[in-house]
Amino acid sequence: MQRPTVAEIDLSALRYNYHQVRKLSDSSRKFLAIVKANAYGHGAVRISQELEKCGVDFLGVAMCEEAAELRKAGINSSILVMGGIFHNQEDDFIKYDLIPVIFDMESARSLNARAAQNGIRLKVHVKLDTGMGRIGILPGDVEAFFSSMKDCHQLQVDGLLTHLAIADAIDDTATSFTCGQIDAFTSLVKKITEMGFSPSCLHLANSAAIIRTLDPSFNLVRPGIMLYGISPSPALHVDLKPVLSLKTKIIALKKITKGCSISYRRTFISGRESMIATLPIGYADGYSRQFSNRAAVVIHGRRAPVAGVVCMDMTMVDVTDIPAVNLHDEVVLLGSQGSQSISAHELAEIAHSIPYEILCGISSRVPRQYLNGS
Numbered sequence: 001m002q003r004p005t006v007a008e009i010d011l012s013a014l015r016y017n018y019h020q021v022r023k024l025s026d027s028s029r030k031f032l033a034i035v036k037a038n039a040y041g042h043g044a045v046r047i048s049q050e051l052e053k054c055g056v057d058f059l060g061v062a063m064c065e066e067a068a069e070l071r072k073a074g075i076n077s078s079i080l081v082m083g084g085i086f087h088n089q090e091d092d093f094i095k096y097d098l099i100p101v102i103f104d105m106e107s108a109r110s111l112n113a114r115a116a117q118n119g120i121r122l123k124v125h126v127k128l129d130t131g132m133g134r135i136g137i138l139p140g141d142v143e144a145f146f147s148s149m150k151d152c153h154q155l156q157v158d159g160l161l162t163h164l165a166i167a168d169a170i171d172d173t174a175t176s177f178t179c180g181q182i183d184a185f186t187s188l189v190k191k192i193t194e195m196g197f198s199p200s201c202l203h204l205a206n207s208a209a210i211i212r213t214l215d216p217s218f219n220l221v222r223p224g225i226m227l228y229g230i231s232p233s234p235a236l237h238v239d240l241k242p243v244l245s246l247k248t249k250i251i252a253l254k255k256i257t258k259g260c261s262i263s264y265r266r267t268f269i270s271g272r273e274s275m276i277a278t279l280p281i282g283y284a285d286g287y288s289r290q291f292s293n294r295a296a297v298v299i300h301g302r303r304a305p306v307a308g309v310v311c312m313d314m315t316m317v318d319v320t321d322i323p324a325v326n327l328h329d330e331v332v333l334l335g336s337q338g339s340q341s342i343s344a345h346e347l348a349e350i351a352h353s354i355p356y357e358i359l360c361g362i363s364s365r366v367p368r369q370y371l372n373g374s
């Protein structure tokens with residue numbers, strides 16, 4: 001029998017969120033679904049298959065290896081590799097028909113040379129750095145870069161993109177920074193167009209920008225977290241359905257007397273006679289050690305606090321206040337049961353992190369179970 005810890009992925013919720021993005025961002029715009037990092041922990045292949053059926057135009061991954069996994073699984077959509085192209089990966093980009101994001105002349109030249117040897121012309125998107133400070137051509141270098149790109153005859157600049165650093169923050173200072181990035185991108189696009197380039201895709205909208213309808217004028221959107229049913233910030237309210245639920249079952253249940261300790265380091269000492277349930281999930285599954293004595297799970301539609309430190313493979317919870325708890329009862333660590341739910345935002349706050357990290361952190365040893373596929 002299999003360990004009962006699973007990540008349930010509700011594909012009907014994914015479809016719902018896809019349509020919410022379409023509603024929020026004029027449906028004539030191209031749709032690039034971000035499926036990097038194993039689709040934020042949801043399983044890149046199955047998620048991409050479902051998104052293809054929904055009618056997505058592009059898929060976005062971070063690395064060539066992620067794109068290769070999708071191609072080997074039969075995914076046919078256009079794939080943008082956003083983290084760039086590394087030395088010796090040129091052949092894989094050609095073999096798997098991938099679109100690289102380019103942000104330096106050296107990789108542009110070597111890709112151009114490889115494309116020339118193969119007698120083909122490749123589409124590329126060029127990243128512009130308008131304030132993220134990560135990758136991208138800085139505004140002051142745009143002219144020189146695109147002048148050199150004119151010599152790369154085998155490369156077709158089919159897209160221009162930038163990435164917003166703080167679009168999820170709604171205060172005035174952050175918003176003016178975001179608007180500044182959008183303005184900078186707008187003028188760089190104009191400049192590059194005037195230099196003779198005619199990219200068919202212009203994009204900067206992540207989930208926060210889509211929810212806030214910050215950039216109605218560019219013709220491609222690039223949502224990630226909202227597809228998985230989570231708002232990028234608790235301050236941004238939007239109707240979405242969480243796709244992933246993390247569930248397990250009780251594997252041991254014991255009554256302990258007042259004064260007993262639970263788990264390593266003895267950080268939990270029972271203040272009364274207590275019922276303690278042991279769950280087969282731990283930090284090696286992505287259930288962070290930060291949740292020790294701080295997070296809760298849901299059993300019988302009621303919350304039970306984590307008791308003691310989270311171990312590598314197991315976690316204990318205090319079920320004293322929940323009547324009639326039994327071995328093998330279902331436990332929800334992330335998701336809903338009855339009227340109670342544990343959100344990725346709640347867990348992220350406890351872990352001093354963000355929902356993205358909570359989702360991506362669910363490790364490969366947790367089987368993904370897909371429900372409601374189309």
Ligand SMILES: Cc1ncc(COP(=O)(O)O)c(C=O)c1O
Nearest residue numbers: 034163206207222223224225232
């Ligand atoms: C370049 C790029 N575009 C789009 C996204 C999607 O962002 P979000 O998940 O906030 O929608 C990401 C995510 O990190 C990204 O790196």
